[in-house]
Amino acid sequence: MTGLIHDSDDHRAIRESTRAIAKKYGPQYFLERGRSGGDIDELWQDLGAAGLLGVHLPEEYGGGGGGMAEAVVIVEELAAEGLPLLIWVISPAICGSIIAAHGSEQMKRNWLPSLADGTRKMAFGLTEPDAGSNSHNVKSTARRDGDGWLISGQKYYISAIDQADAVLLIARDGDLSTDEKKKLSIFVIPTDSPGLTIQQIPTSIVSPDKQFTVFLDEVRVGPEALVGEAGSGLHQVFAGLNPERVLVGALCGGIGRYAIAKATDYARNRKVWSTPIGTHQGVSHPVAEAHINVEVARLATRLSAELSDSDSPGVGEAANIAKFAASEAALKALDQAIQVHGGNGLSHEYGLSELWFVTRLMRTAPVSREMVLNFVAQTSLGLPRSY
Missing domain, CATH: 1.10.540.10 (Acyl-CoA dehydrogenase/oxidase, N-terminal domain)
Known part of the structure; x- marks a missing residue:
């Protein structure tokens, strides 16, 4: 257990x-x-x-x-x-x-x-500089070229593509889209393809998984690169987006556990005037509350995984709630662990402060907390759409 x-x-x-x-x-x-x-x-x-x-x-x-x-x-x-x-x-x-x-x-x-x-x-290429959370509005475009496609455009904040052999890329299908209705297609594009270049985005995130802008200039792919049916990418991509939210919940649940373990160990062993600081409720209560929030988020994540595995229609709601709850809980747990350590919380030796930005990123990615709240308000509560 x-x-x-x-x-x-x-x-x-x-x-x-x-x-x-x-x-x-x-x-x-x-x-x-x-x-x-x-x-x-x-x-x-x-x-x-x-x-x-x-x-x-x-x-x-x-x-x-x-x-x-x-x-x-x-x-x-x-x-x-x-x-x-x-x-x-x-x-x-x-x-x-x-x-x-x-x-x-x-x-x-x-x-x-x-x-x-x-x-x-394999990296995942969805987000763009101007599309934001509106996946319908991607501007990277794939157009038919013989038996394959030519793909041009730009992707932004693409994680770890420098490690990847290919990128699973979502593009607007230029042949099937109209002004009224955008059609998306998904392609597997080798990262060494002519016309594909990457540029690292300098960030404060300390992680081996760096962030990149990806440029595509008339990148040609063959028919074998198409995932599923052309123009059906919006439906197909959800086979990955719900697992993404579930596993970001898991990632944040683990960070929360790591932070609380560090905090409790330090609170047991750090003494001031011969007394462990964990004896003081001003230290112990915030850590206990952080633990409660992390455990609740872990339960939500586990439920979302079970719903995903049973193909339940409720998986979208559960995955979004799990991601929201876990990212909030992890960030608060990490902040409290840093506070328990005092000045040591900012030291490289204790391995806490450097996790701040990768944890903070999870409030924004892969879907922002505001978009989760939009989803819950509109889908779960039946409130009027805000966009």
Whole structure:
């Protein structure tokens, strides 16, 4: 048992296996690679070899045959050990899930085994400088060129594309779209394609998973690059967006656990005038409240994973609520852990302050808290649409 979560025997085994690999590397590995711009190839290979990257993907394509419930255990446990890996959410989860749901047989056999074993990674290209949260308004355009397409445009805040072998890119279908109705198509584009270039975005985020602007200048892809049906991308992309929200909930649940563990350990051992600071309610009560909020968010995340795995119509609402609750709880837990440590909370030695911005990012990405509130207001509560 971890907190309020009671694992099944299978989930306990997955959690223990994940924890063993995570402890081999530790939070300083993550922070050092984040500071230096280094990669996490050794960790990624170990996770792939242990079957901890493709646990949710179909067995016939090299996966574990599980679902989001199993993926949540892995992503959360990595983050709880100080390794919040955005690339796990992006490559095997978003991209792997979309390809598993909508890719051709050839595409599945080409990509899913290598995403599952970690030998290849895939980035996800949706957001643009001017489209914001309005995915209907993407301006990157794909136009027919013989039996393939030419794709031009720009993507913004694309995570970890420098590590990726390809990018799963959403573009406006220039041949099928009209002024009244935009049609989207999804393509798998190798990152070494002529005409595709990337530029790192300088940020305050300390993580091996960097952020990039992606430029596409008449990038040509063949018919094998199309995911599913041309013009059906808006529907198809939700096979990845709901898992993304579920697993951001898991990532934040793990960060929250990491922060609280650090805070409680310090409060037990740090003494002022021979008394552990944890004896003071001014220290213990805020940490206890942060723990409660994190555990509630973890329960919401677990429920959203179960609904995802059962194809429940309520998964969209549950995934959005889990992402919202977990990102809020994680940020408050991290802030409180820093406060408990006093000045030490800002020291590199304690590994807290450098997680601030990657945790803060989760209030904005992959969907902002304001858009979650719009969704809940309009969909859950039936209030008038605000946009």
